Amino acid sequence: MVHGEVWTLKELFVTPNEYIYWSVQIVMYPFMTGLVAGAFVLSSLYHVFGIKELKDIARFALVFSFALLFAAPMPIMLHLQFPFRGINVMMTSHFTSAIAAFGIVFFTYGAIVASELWFLYRKHFVLKAVALRDMQDKTMLQWLEYLLYTALTLGAYDISEQALHRDEKAIKVLAGIGIPVACFLHGYAGFIFGSVKANALWMTPLMPVIFIMSAVVSGIALCMITYIVVMEIRKIMIKRARKPWQASLEEVKGAELHVVKMTAKYLVFFLIFAISLELLDLIFRGYTAVKSWDMLRTIIYERDFYDIFIMQYGIGNLIPLILFLSPGLTIRRAVLGVLLVLFGVFMMRWNVVIGGQAFSLTFAGFMHYHLPIIPHDWETFKEGLGGALSIFIMPFVLFYFIAKVFPVFSSKEAH
Amino acid sequence: MITRRDFLKKTVTIAGVAMPLAAFEIIDPEKLFAQVAAEKTKVRWAFLVDTYKCVGCGFCVKACKNENEIPYDANVTRTWVERYVLTKDGRLFADTPKGARDGFTTTKIDLGLGKFQDIKKDNIEKAYFVPKLCNQCENPPCVQVCPVGATYQAPDGVVLVDRTWCIGCGYCIMACPYGVRFFHPVHHTAEKCNFCYHRITKGMKTACVDACPFGARKIGNIKDPNDPVTKIVRTERVGVLKSEFGTKPQVFYIGLDEEVR
Secondary structure, three states: OOOOHHHEEEEEOOOOOOOOOOOHHHHHHHHHHHHHHHHHHHHHHHHOOOOHHHHHHHHHHHHHHHHHHHHOOHHHHHHOOOHHHOOHHHHOOOOOOOHHHHHHHHHHHHHHHHHHHHHHHHHHHHHHHHHHHHOOOOOHHHHHHHHHHHHHHOOOOOOOHHHHHHHHHHHHHHHHHHHHHHHHHHHHHHHHHHOOOOOOOOOOOOHHHHHHHHHHHHHHHHHHHHHHHHHHHHHHHHHHOOOOOOOOOOOOOOOOHHHHHHHHHHHHHHHHHHHHHHHHHHHHHHHHOOOOHHHHHHHHHHHOHHHHHHHHHHHHHHHHHHHHHOOOOOHHHHHHHHHHHHHHHHHHHHHHHOHHHOEOOOOOEEEEEOOOOOOOOHHHHHOOHHHHHHHHHHHHHHHHHHHHHOOOOOOOOOO | OOOHHHHHHHHHHHHHHHHHHHOOOOOOHHHHHHHHHHHHHOOOEEEEEEOOOOOOOOHHHHHHHHHOOOOOOOOOOOOEEEEEEEEOOOOEEEEOHHHHOOOOOOOEEEEEOOEEEEOOHHHEEEEEEEEEOOOOOOOOHHHHHOOOOOEEEOOOOOEEEOOOOOOOOOHHHHHOOOOOOEEOOOOOOEEOOOOOHHHHOOOOOOHHHHHOOOOOEEEEEOOOOOOHHHHHHHHOOEEOOOHHHOOOOOEEEEOOOOOOO
16 A cells, blocks of 8 residues: 555545645654753743743753653654655755755754753762772662762762852853754744745745744743642642652652743743744734635635634644633633643644645645544554654653653752 | 963964865765756756646546556545536536546536535536646746755756655645645655656656647747747646746646636
């Protein structure tokens, strides 16, 4: 069977080679890179602009951004017909292509996040390494831990007041450089779509900006929900099995309302910005009404009406806005709000990627996408519900392990 | 310990050696090859379709599939024929069942999803067939977007795909405004019409040109003023598909209608 045939239904006049080639994994790709970029921007709000209320969530967001970073290229790998040739993008980068810069942007960004993390956790590594070095009768595991932390110090054991001050400066600089790079990482994901002149729905110079805004929204939302869930789970766990060397109950707090409220403010700010841009794009298309508008109008107002106006704008944007803007925000309401926001951003990606392929190049036919839910071979798994869910779960699993080395909860060791 | 004097001396020496080296231009073998080849061959392949002559028999599609080893029953094809029917009440119907591999054997228009529409003969205002194939654009968007350079333009203008280097991202498929690209069902790499490159470079015609019983398809060298195709393109009224994309397509059509997509 031809690639794409299994999940594509054609209606009216569609040329023979047209299928929905970019399926759910290409929806996941901008969704995941958006989360990476958004989480990083959130952490930078504290490190660069010194917004103190975000201190707790900033460190958390940075570590989470690191976990997400590994998951971001995975959708592409699952989408490629030859995943093992993916490295060719870096071997023979063809720079007229928007995808060609992926390796460079991605690794630059990765290096910035990794270095910032290192500066942030250097003191923690040194203290751990020294404590483990002085420990007598180490077990096998402790030996491994000792080796790990010694390696992570990179030989820099100076944790004097001045040294730490320099670290802070470095963090500030890195976070500052990181913001444009994070925006670039995602903005250019938008460029990948926005520059396809053959696709009437995608081609708009606003696409990168729309992508960045919605990326920040989704990143903040994901950090909020993870922050709340992790803090609450931690509270319950510690309450259940309290041991003498662990923090006393007074120190163990659940998610703090003032952190959530402050973060929600930024979320709303970026959300309004994102919606405005999307509406501007829509209005502009309707007003200029070029050749493709007849088709796009059919797609936007008729065929995909439910997905765009009910799911994305209604459930994903309007309801969260009401939830966040009504007075007396509670944690529970915030949880519902951010979940809906995440859903809304996912639907936006969906409506762009799948919606952009819902019509034929002839402007006289339609294609329907049927997400493979029960896989019957490797292809329908990786480009189906299973593959998408695996990608979504991946950063949380990674976060669990990364957080073991980079503790995200407030302790006196880190800055 | 390096003194200031030593440092200056060494700097000057290094700079002195480096300066003449900069005079050498770095030669890009690919560019050089392209230059030499383009000068030597003086060939730019172009295609001419006379839509008045096409009857929609589909022999070209069949021949292409066999010649280029595109699985016969796979629902993708390097070339296809479209049927356009405009009714007296101003409605447009168009279809291309199986790319017209078996020709148009029924008057029923394929509406997809298993539905068909029969149009009464008296109701037809005009109807015609339009063969489609890769336009071998002068400014090919598919080449522009390939992240690894696996698809490239040969010096004679034909856009080719390197099956050993294609990563299968599908960006080129998305970028083509003509929908000529697809994933090969067997090789799983990007696939497209290449004007039967293995034939035309040996002095033969493409499989579809040879298969067409009515001479609706012609291939020629647009750089050669005596080539029949060049003569027609230069002296008659021809059109190209979707010129608004700035791709500069090199498949020319005689009798192109406004309704052709």
